[in-house]
Amino acid sequence: MDKLLKHYKEGNARLGVIGLGYVGLPLALEFNERGLSVLGFDVDTNKVDKLNAGESYIKQIPAERIAPYVKKGLLTATTEYDRLNEVDAIAICVPTPLDAHRQPDVSYIVETGRQIAKRLKPGQLVILESTTYPGTTRDVLAPLLEEGSGLKAGEDFFIAFSPEREDPGNKKFRTKDIPKVIGGLTSRCLELADTFYSRVFATVPTSSPEVAEMTKLLENIFRSVNIALVNELKMLALRMEIDLHEVIDAASTKPFGFMPFRPGPGLGGHCIPIDPFYLTWKAHEYEFSTRFIELAGEINTGMPRYVVDRTAEALNTQSKPLKGSRILVLGIAYKPDIDDMRESPAIPVMEGLLDRGAKIDYHDPYIPEMPPTRQTELRLKSIELEYKRLSDYDAVLIVTNHSDYDYAAVLANSTLVVDTRNACAELKNDGNLWLA
Numbered sequence: 250m251d252k253l254l255k256h257y258k259e260g261n262a263r264l265g266v267i268g269l270g271y272v273g274l275p276l277a278l279e280f281n282e283r284g285l286s287v288l289g290f291d292v293d294t295n296k297v298d299k300l301n302a303g304e305s306y307i308k309q310i311p312a313e314r315i316a317p318y319v320k321k322g323l324l325t326a327t328t329e330y331d332r333l334n335e336v337d338a339i340a341i342c343v344p345t346p347l348d349a350h351r352q353p354d355v356s357y358i359v360e361t362g363r364q365i366a367k368r369l370k371p372g373q374l375v376i377l378e379s380t381t382y383p384g385t386t387r388d389v390l391a392p393l394l395e396e397g398s399g400l401k402a403g404e405d406f407f408i409a410f411s412p413e414r415e416d417p418g419n420k421k422f423r424t425k426d427i428p429k430v431i432g433g434l435t436s437r438c439l440e441l442a443d444t445f446y447s448r449v450f451a452t453v454p455t456s457s458p459e460v461a462e463m464t465k466l467l468e469n470i471f472r473s474v475n476i477a478l479v480n481e482l483k484m485l486a487l488r489m490e491i492d493l494h495e496v497i498d499a500a501s502t503k504p505f506g507f508m509p510f511r512p513g514p515g516l517g518g519h520c521i522p523i524d525p526f527y528l529t530w531k532a533h534e535y536e537f538s539t540r541f542i543e544l545a546g547e548i549n550t551g552m553p554r555y556v557v558d559r560t561a562e563a564l565n566t567q568s569k570p571l572k573g574s575r576i577l578v579l580g581i582a583y584k585p586d587i588d589d590m591r592e593s594p595a596i597p598v599m600e601g602l603l604d605r606g607a608k609i610d611y612h613d614p615y616i617p618e619m620p621p622t623r624q625t626e627l628r629l630k631s632i633e634l635e636y637k638r639l640s641d642y643d644a645v646l647i648v649t650n651h652s653d654y655d656y657a658a659v660l661a662n663s664t665l666v667v668d669t670r671n672a673c674a675e676l677k678n679d680g681n682l683w684l685a
Contacts, residue, residue: 253372256337257445263288265336267361269296269326271519271589272378272413273342274310275424279449281318282425288336289326300326308588308615309418330364338374338445339365341390342413345379346523346623353382353527355389362390366397371405374441376431377458378413380465380524382531386410386458391434403435409442410458412465417518418587428453432461469524470542475510476521477545480552483512487684494671514648514669514685515552515594517583522549522592553597557605559685560646560667567665569643572606577632577642579659580649581613588615595648596625602646610642614653639663646685647672 256262264280266273269291277287291297299306303316318324333339343357358379365375375394377386386409391402400406411431415424429450433439443454455461479493486493493512501509516522525546529539561571581595582588590596595611602609612634619629636658639645645663647656650670660666660676669685676682 254441254444257374257441261286262337262445263335265290265333265339266342267339268342269300270342271307271417272415274307275415276340276342277324278314278318279425281323283449285448286323288332289324290330291326292328294328297326297328300324330368333365333368334370338376341375341377341379343379344519345381347526351526353530355381355385358385358390359393362393363397366394369394369398369400369406371400374407374445376442377410380412380520381462382527383459383462384531385462387434403438407438407441409433409438410461411442411446412461417589418584425449430455430461430464432456432458434458466524466528469520470528473516473521473525473549474541474545476516477548479510479512481548484555494674514556514598516549517591517593519591553594553601556598556669556685557601559683560602560644561605563665563667563683564644573608574643575608575641576602577639577645578609578611579645579647579654580651581611581616582649585650586652590616592624596627598648599627600625613649614651636662
């Protein structure tokens with residue numbers, strides 16, 4: 250075994266993680282748990298300061314999990330890219346959003362690549378984890394690193410793609426439980442990346458970065474298409490006065506050939522609402538139209554508008570117009586029991602209600618104030634939730650079904666409840682509950 254391979258397999262190779270958010274921080278902690286040192290990089294000084302103090306800024310990652318590694322010196326954070334010379338492997342975990350025209354925005358990858366290139370040293374391993382279109386590692390990142398450093402990929406330094414597979418709030422599967430798909434630019438790149446990540450994860454080596462990049466997109470497109478299917482069926486089932494959730498429960502008893510997906514107010518999170526459009530955009534380069542993917546995107550992005558229409562319809566049965574009505578939105582995170590509102594469907598729902606003249610408040614136990622996002626300029630603050638005062642609102646709209654809520658109390662004290670998540674399914678409907 251050569252020295253470099255042995256260093257990544259058995260030595261004290263240190264990992265650098267660029268981007269300490271919902272992907273980067275869990276990755277860092279998994280390496281810490283194996284006794285490996287991690288140096289984290291982030292432009293957000295607040296995150297860096299909290300991490301170095303042993304504190305957490307992500308709800309599902311308690312400070313108790315961070316502090317011991319900070320105390321032992323296994324976890325340190327910085328804003329200084331010049332410290333990249335202290336690490337052996339570099340994991341890039343930066344955002345890859347869509348721009349205003351729903352085109353891929355890889356500017357964070359490009360800027361990070363430029364910063365790494367200025368400081369890249371022989372023998373370092375660079376692993377891109379940010380979800381992106383096939384070809385990004387080979388055609389965008391690798392040339393940036395080569396041109397900026399004067400080093401040759403696959404010979405002087407090594408580069409691979411290994412997609413993040415995080416699911417914030419998932420209590421069944423932690424980061425370490427999810428196999429790491431890896432595609433190296435060369436066989437040597439794959440060997441080193443697979444060897445290093447194998448110290449923490451079960452790995453799935455693939456033949457190229459493009460295969461690994463496409464793998465992540467397939468995983469999320471699969472979910473997007475199936476969610477679009479049940480969202481469309483939900484709208485039909487409501488007209489037919491059929492409970493689609495009961496239908497899904499019944500279909501789920503089939504032991505093969507069926508996987509349950511649940512409808513909702515739209516898609517949220519950093520993956521499913523965004524990743525399919527990366528492949529759609531790339532497909533145009535090959536004069537190929539991804540009609541199935543685009544149709545699913547149209548259905549899912551249209552769901553918040555449907556929720557607004559359904560709320561107006563429900564108010565109309567009580568002789569109230571949407572304009573001027575007071576509406577309380579319960580839950581604005583993109584999924585239950587987390588503090589993450591990236592691409593949350595609550596945002597277009599709230600904006601749609603405001604555009605049609607409604608007056609809105611929101612409550613979310615995990616988001617006391619709406620943070621600045623690229624998605625909206627709304628900066629509302631969560632109100633204090635008093636169940637006995639819910640009748641002050643013309644409607645209560647359940648957008649995120651946090652387990653903290655007492656849904657029996659919500660239904661008992663509200664004039665009208667519009668439920669987009671089937672949160673009140675087990676409760677008696679006295680005529681004030683609408684599904685959306």
